[in-house]
Amino acid sequence: MQGTICQTAGAALFSAESFVGLVFLVTLGMLVTGAFIATTSRRLVRAVSGLALCFTGVAGVYYFLLSPFVAMMQMLIYVGAVSILIAFAIMMSTPEEGEAPGIKNAPLIGPLGFALGGLVFAALSILALKTPWQIFPRQGRGDMKHMGTVLLTSHSMVFELISLVLLIAIIGALVLARRGRN
Numbered sequence: 001m002q003g004t005i006c007q008t009a010g011a012a013l014f015s016a017e018s019f020v021g022l023v024f025l026v027t028l029g030m031l032v033t034g035a036f037i038a039t040t041s042r043r044l045v046r047a048v049s050g051l052a053l054c055f056t057g058v059a060g061v062y063y064f065l066l067s068p069f070v071a072m073m074q075m076l077i078y079v080g081a082v083s084i085l086i087a088f089a090i091m092m093s094t095p096e097e098g099e100a101p102g103i104k105n106a107p108l109i110g111p112l113g114f115a116l117g118g119l120v121f122a123a124l125s126i127l128a129l130k131t132p133w134q135i136f137p138r139q140g141r142g143d144m145k146h147m148g149t150v151l152l153t154s155h156s157m158v159f160e161l162i163s164l165v166l167l168i169a170i171i172g173a174l175v176l177a178r179r180g181r182n
Contacts, residue, residue, distance in 0.1 A: 024064055031057025044090045052083040066138070069147045077162055082169045089173035 030053055037050025059074035151159055 024060075027057055027060030027064065029057075030054075031061065033057075045087070048083055048087050048090060051086070052079050055079045055083060069144070073162065077165065081166055085169045085173040086176075089176035092177035 034050045034053030034055070034057055038047050038054055039050075041047040041050060055074060055078040059071045059079065062068075062071035062074055
């Protein structure tokens, strides 16, 4: 009778599984905190810092999704290039005198945005709970040599789209810098 009773032991407090869970929660905290700072900050430098923190959290999520190459590209392109270009554009532009432009006399925008965000969150949560998730076997080897070969042969469009994102970020930074120097 005792042989049929199976007790499952939970993860110990100081085990590798609990540490990985803690690191994942810190990564999600970085993502959400950075997004909150980027969307609510009134100063552009703080908003760009929040955006860089959010991009770093997204790179961490990519790493946890077993895509270290995509995580590295996220760090190099978005954190290292796009965020820095936006920061340089902000530094090169001159501050405008007077009050910052904004929507005045719109008391419903905050609650309406909060309600819409809650509705999207509820819909995605229901969808995630009702979806039968399947574990797919890992495809490919996942080493850097194989990833580079595949990226430059059969997936060259992705490589070109990355360069287009960088080009658009450079052009946007130049436009922002030129507008501030008039």
